[in-house]
Amino acid sequence: MKDDKLWYKQKDKDIIWWKDTPDMVGEFLFSFDKKKIYNLFADYPHNLTKEEKEIFDKENPYWTEFFSDRSEYESPFEFTHYGTGFGKKFEHSLYDKYLEKIDRGLSIIENQLTEKEIDDVVETLKISLENGKDFYSNAKPYMKEKMEEYNKLLNEETLF
Numbered sequence: 001m002k003d004d005k006l007w008y009k010q011k012d013k014d015i016i017w018w019k020d021t022p023d024m025v026g027e028f029l030f031s032f033d034k035k036k037i038y039n040l041f042a043d044y045p046h047n048l049t050k051e052e053k054e055i056f057d058k059e060n061p062y063w064t065e066f067f068s069d070r071s072e073y074e075s076p077f078e079f080t081h082y083g084t085g086f087g088k089k090f091e092h093s094l095y096d097k098y099l100e101k102i103d104r105g106l107s108i109i110e111n112q113l114t115e116k117e118i119d120d121v122v123e124t125l126k127i128s129l130e131n132g133k134d135f136y137s138n139a140k141p142y143m144k145e146k147m148e149e150y151n152k153l154l155n156e157e158t159l160f
Contacts, residue, residue: 007034014059030056042154046074075105079136079147081154082121083109094125098135102128106135117143 006020019029019037028040032052038044044067045053057064080103083090090108098106108121120140127138136147 007031010059015055016059075103077103077105077134077136079134079144079151080105081107081109081150082135082139082143082147083107083113084111090121092122092125094122094129097129098125102132103134108135 007017008020009017015032017031017034019031021027021029029037030040031037032055038047040063044056044063048056088110090110090113095106095108110118113121120143124135124138124140124143127133128135131138136144139147
């Protein structure tokens with residue numbers, strides 16, 4: 001399929017183009033010019049300019065509300081993501097408490113986590129809430145490696 005046929009607008013008057021990715025489940029790509037492509041879950045809102053964010057928020061109220069906890073907050077910690085690039089957010093009361101008390105920028109994605117990883121995530125959250133340190137500082141070595149690798153790929157822009 002020719003690349004131009006993959007681009008569409010939700011409404012004719014919209015500025016934002018969305019790219020159909022039939023081979024990638026759960027991937028949401030958009031662009032303002034069909035040249036620079038953003039991945040919704042990885043780039044919104046921090047990689048958009050102020051003007052782009054304003055346009056995006058106006059045209060996409062659902063996603064604006066969905067990501068409302070991301071707006072105008074920058075985590076003070078370097079490693080703030082555990083799990084796959086995007087997917088179902090981890091659901092646990094300790095995670096909710098961690099987001100409230102330590103860092104609301106931590107993203108834990110439950111997709112593809114093993115039972116052991118889930119147990120280790122819960123244990124790490126518990127320790128973090130007890131000692132007040134960030135998730136990465138309390139994570140097991142294999143978890144730290146995953147977080148570091150994700151950051152490296154994100155910084156190299158090779159994730160998406």
